[in-house]
Amino acid sequence: MIEKMKFISVIGPKDQLDTVTRQYLCRYEIQLENAMGELKHLNNITPNAELNPYREAAGRAAEIAALYGSKVTAVRDMDVDTAMERITEVQSRIQKADRETDALEKELKKERGLLDAVSPYQELHFDISRILHFKEVRFRFGRLPVGYYERLKTYAYDDACTIFEKCKETEDYVWGVYFVPAAEAKKVDAIYASLHFERIHLEDAYEGTVDEACRELKEKTDALEQQITAVRAELAKELNGMSESISAASKTLAYESKLFDVRKLAAFTKAKNETFFILCGWMENKEADLLKKELEEDPDIFCTLEENPDRRVSIPPTRLKNPKLIKPFEMFIQMYGLPNYQEFDPTLFVALSYSIIFGAMFGDAGQGLVLLIGGYLLYHFKKINLAAVLSSCGFFSTIFGLLYGSVFGFEDWIPALWLRPTEAMTNLPVIGTLNTVFVVTITIGMGLILLTMIFHMINSLREKKPGEALFDTNGLAGFVFYGAVVAVIMLFMTGHTIPAAGVLVVMFVVPLLVIVCKEPLSALVEKKKYQDENGPVMFVVQGFFELFEVCLSYFSNTLSFVRIGAFAVSHAAMMQVVMMLAGAENGQAPNVIVVIVGNLVVMGMEGLIVGIQVLRLQYYEFFSRFYKGDGRKFEPYLSKEENI
Structure with a gap:
């Protein structure tokens, strides 16, 4: 889900800016926006023109800490004056050592040349x-x-x-x-x-x-090289003994520099011979309410909250908040692009669809357990999100392995609870005999396409675009057309009666005509003026080719789900080859080493390919229908970790 945001504005005397920043803002996560941009409709506001006195020192401190700082995160327990003195002292010692080594290296270069x-x-x-x-x-x-x-x-x-x-x-x-x-x-x-x-x-x-x-x-x-080494070793020994204080000084200066830079995002205005600051930004609802309540106790500070994002210049940022079980799948969302504030978070849909489809394509109970346990252990100790995704996929691979009756490629250990991908066949009218897995995966694919159309309609309504929700190829018109096609195909394949021709015309032709007339109908619904610059003839010609493209895309997108069944069959076929190479045919005892190596090769090679193919389905078949991914990440000016 996406955290709800509020826009907060804080106003107070200029001499209280540092106090507000240190006592209030630094204890909350707020994404500050440039107040000059947010308040550009006001005339009597000015930006800050002060130079940051800590920036240069903070940069030097960061460089020194990278070389000689403590590997353990230091606690910011040093006052800024002490931090400045410590970094100045360390820098002076480094410069002295650099002068010595420069002179020695110059002499060394000369002697080496000779x-x-x-x-x-x-x-x-x-x-x-x-x-x-x-x-x-x-x-x-x-x-x-x-x-x-x-x-x-x-x-x-x-x-x-x-x-x-x-x-x-x-x-x-x-x-x-x-x-x-x-x-x-x-x-x-x-x-x-x-x-x-x-x-x-x-x-x-x-x-x-x-x-x-x-x-x-x-x-x-040789003597010069030893002298250079000795100078550097002495410097390293001295500064390594100061590593904790160097890290503390670096963290303090970086923090102070960032706090001072709050002034760059503030706007200043004069009233009654006094200068006031204005700070504004986005916060989570809960934290915004807490901060406002706390600021109300200060008589010199005024605070306002705005819940309607449409009234703001800046776009609300996106912060995803999902349960730990599906949080690792946010990785795929971020790779594509975060949802904007008006979209719904597709993480749950991705977690379920990705894991289930992976399991269907990679159905083996034994290999699934290996992925499940291995991924869990790797995530538990290393906190790698991809490992958690792998573990989830392994869980569903195990389930489908039981449905297929396959354990490490052996299909005679347990009975198939559903079917065996290479053997199950279905007779269909007109088409004839077809692998059952292909029929099921195409059916599931059609259902998923309809579901993504529903997602598109929800997103369009949330963005206040009724034209998109009603008349788009992935809106209500497209949903009715594609749903009617799916219903007719299902009725025909199962031997049921097909609706009358009049009903089919209404279900097929009317939605297509609505899709063609999307632009004028959207303008009508949204109360906008529509202008056709190309004329009626070009409108008809363009509409014809658009309909052809729409129907072709529906057909090709549906066939894309055949790959799910194809990989399920190919996985079973590959394991049959491994069993054949291991000599497990005709009840013979298999070669254990060949079985182990074969399983590892199949898990590594096909697991990678299946993972990529499922991700392709997510991005190109699902996200392309309902998801924009043009949101901006919520980036607090100071995170809670920095405020420690």
């Missing part, structure tokens, strides 16, 4: 600092592709002006250094450039041989 640059030349057993200070001999560190290294040998042998010292070779490159007299540098550089030599510049920051330089740099980088 190490990466010189490490490929460890095979060069020369004093690298002496090489870097050559004057008459030019040197070039770098690498060239492996394929060009062989060509380099030829050039090096032919030209005695250069020496190439190979240091490292990988699959793709050869690293090394070449030496050349200063007078021949340009010529030799050109030769190496033609061989795709990539020069690497080394800084004048090395001492000793390359091996010695690498060892020294590695020691420096």
